[in-house]
Amino acid sequence: MTNIAVTGATGQLGRLVIEKLKARVSDGQSVVALVRDPAKAADLGVPARAADYDKPETLAVALAGVDVLLLISSDAIGQRVSQHRNVIEAAKAAGVKRIAYTSILRADTTPIGLGVEHRATEAMLRESGLAYTLLRNGWYLENYAGAIAGALGSGAFIGSAGEGRISAATRADYAEAAAVALTGGGHEGKTYELAGDESFSMADLAAETSRQTGRDLPYNDLPEDAYAKILESIGLPAPVAAMLAQSDVGASKGGLFEDGLQLSRLIGRPTTPWTDFVAGILKSL
Ligand SMILES: NC(=O)c1ccc[n+]([C@@H]2O[C@H](COP(=O)([O-])OP(=O)(O)OC[C@H]3O[C@@H](n4cnc5c(N)ncnc54)[C@H](OP(=O)(O)O)[C@@H]3O)[C@@H](O)[C@H]2O)c1
Structure with a gap:
């Protein structure tokens, strides 16, 4: 056994x-x-x-x-x-x-x-x-659930990920x-x-959420400290806010991009598309 x-x-x-x-x-x-x-x-x-x-x-x-x-x-x-x-x-x-x-x-x-x-x-x-x-x-796609809900409330996505591509998966x-x-x-x-088959930038995430909601939700890229301060202002502990902002900067440098398709190869099927994940989150809100 x-x-x-x-x-x-x-x-x-x-x-x-x-x-x-x-x-x-x-x-x-x-x-x-x-x-x-x-x-x-x-x-x-x-x-x-x-x-x-x-x-x-x-x-x-x-x-x-x-x-x-x-x-x-x-x-x-x-x-x-x-x-x-x-x-x-x-x-x-x-x-x-x-x-x-x-x-x-x-x-x-x-x-x-x-x-x-x-x-x-x-x-x-x-x-x-x-x-x-x-x-x-x-990164987990689920990490973006809060960002989507936040953008619906505030009218924009924010972050420090620049144009970094993010190969997140569920x-x-x-x-x-x-x-x-x-x-x-x-x-x-x-x-x-291990990473999702398809990648997106934060601007892509904003555009897709805009498309699916029929609203105009832009992505506003911020300096690391400004983003951390906003995360703190909405209640995150300072070390968590700093960690999230630093991770975003890492994403801007390509730290979350991967195109080797090893995850889909291991599981024997395509990974769940990020656009489906966005649809699922919007449905749940
Ligand atoms: N890739 C990503 O995007 C990402 C995002 C967030 C986190 N992570 C990492 O991936 C891990 C799993 O993610 P998740 O979403 O499942 O996180 P999660 O829901 O927070 O689960 C963390 C798990 O760690 C257990 N744990 C914490 N301290 C422990 C201890 N002293 N002894 C034994 N177990 C302990 C917790 O136990 P309880 O069930 O008793 O609380 C919980 O089951 C996280 O812990 C973190 O390291 C990755």
């Missing part, structure tokens, strides 16, 4: 990975959810074990008997290197055979500041001696890629640069 475990399984990506795994596992493969709070995992439909990145004693118990592990990167920016180290060390001690890790697109060269902790985690994986698979995820598509890499063979030592 090959036991496949997923950390962060009650998060937005993790829930989708569990769903995709359930549809994909073959005889001889089983799935277990590793979660901070098992009470939140009751609806996942797979066994859940308590696992907190900050509590190595929970990791040792949770990882017993696990063969293949998906480490979903933590959302605790600034603490992720030590958290991920705890997981990798516990996995090694527990005899886990392979770790797949949700990294960032082109982690080795990305101009996006969030890449620092992903680079460090990738290095720890290489040094661990374990087999690993790097799932370098591009969480569901990244989750399916993870399920493929966890259940199939031949993914050891592989690094996948």
Whole structure:
């Protein structure tokens, strides 16, 4: 029996990975959810074990008997290197055979500041001696749901992404890629640069939203600090606002563009078109 475990399984990506795994596992493969709070995992439909990145004693118990592990990167920016180290060390001690890790697109060269902790985690994986698979995820299309709603309210999109092209994909598509890499063979030592088949600039996103709503919603590009200040003024904590503005500047330098089509190749179908995503968001508002 090959036991496949997923950390962060009650998060937005993790829930989708569990769903995709359930549809994909073959005889001889089983799935277990590793979660901070098992009470939140009751609806996942797979066994859940308590696992907190900050509590190595929970990791040792949770990882017993696990063969293949998906480490979903933590959302605790600034603490992720030590958290991920705890997981990798516990996995090694527990005899886990392979770790797949949700990294960032082109982690080795990305101009996006969030890449620092992903680079460090990738290095720890290489040094661990374990087999690993790097799932370098591009931006989620869902990251733009707030921007679309905001533009409908204010009359314009804002950002610091310039003319940078963004190859975003849905969480569901990244989750399916993870399920493929966890259940199939031949993914050891592989690094996948995962992104949507089609890219858009913020001006394209504004034009498409305008087209679908019949309104005139332009994109106004702002200097990094001005954009961060606006994000703070609408209630985001200063470090989050700064991180988002810096990520946009990274996008302006091409940090979110990828045209290698590795995501659609892994999942065996085209990625969900970004224009469909815009339509879905508009319908939900
Ligand atoms: N590519 C992108 O555009 C993008 C965007 C945002 C984030 N990300 C990264 O991708 C990851 C997954 O995305 P997501 O949308 O699923 O984020 P999410 O919904 O915030 O999920 C984060 C998951 O991490 C778990 N977690 C946090 N601290 C933990 C700890 N100490 N021990 C164990 N688990 C812990 C959370 O557990 P609980 O369920 O208990 O809260 C949650 O399940 C994020 O954590 C972040 O690293 C990527």
